[in-house]
Amino acid sequence: MKPVIAIVGRPNVGKSTLFNRLTRSRDALVADFAGLTRDRHYGNGRMGEREFICIDTGGFEPVAKTGILAEMAKQTKQAVVEADVVIFLVDARLGMAPQDRVIADFLRKTGRPVILAVNKAEGMAYTTVTADFYELGLGEPIAISSAHGDGVRAMIDEALDAL
Ligand code: GDP
Ligand code: MG
Numbered sequence: 655m656k657p658v659i660a661i662v663g664r665p666n667v668g669k670s671t672l673f674n675r676l677t678r679s680r681d682a683l684v685a686d687f688a689g690l691t692r693d694r695h696y697g698n699g700r701m702g703e704r705e706f707i708c709i710d711t712g713g714f715e716p717v718a719k720t721g722i723l724a725e726m727a728k729q730t731k732q733a734v735v736e737a738d739v740v741i742f743l744v745d746a747r748l749g750m751a752p753q754d755r756v757i758a759d760f761l762r763k764t765g766r767p768v769i770l771a772v773n774k775a776e777g778m779a780y781t782t783v784t785a786d787f788y789e790l791g792l793g794e795p796i797a798i799s800s801a802h803g804d805g806v807r808a809m810i811d812e813a814l815d816a817l
Pocket of ligand 2: 670671712
């Protein structure tokens, strides 16, 4: 079975943009993977010779108890359970958000390998992009641009090498 990579992060960090780049599709539904439910966005990912399953998630609002945000958080948690490795996306333009800390704490508890990727980093210096995020305690942040492709291959290599 191909490795499963879940993309998580708060709304608007660029998860779906990354998913679409990795799967080269707008919304690739993958139905033939035993044990995976079908109500999230699954896609076949490929980077060079390496193939994987990618899960897009709707965003992470861990404080919500009811309603659509709670439902999204539930789905995100389920995606993490299904994943072999998690890509945690944060936003280089906005820097650290309180929600990022909550998500980091959640991810640490799951015990899944986590790749911390700082998105929207095109045209920015690496140290500027990543300085904020070391304190999350998830290792060396990787600077990427989902929109332009910078760093995406290195990120996937690191994610798959973590398995
Ligand atoms: P999601 O809510 O996490 O799925 O985020 P989306 O993929 O919908 O993207 C949210 C916004 O960020 C959109 O306006 C995207 O065009 C923009 N965006 C995504 N990736 C990048 C990037 O690498 N660079 C820049 N500058 N903007 C991006
Ligand atoms: Mg999205």
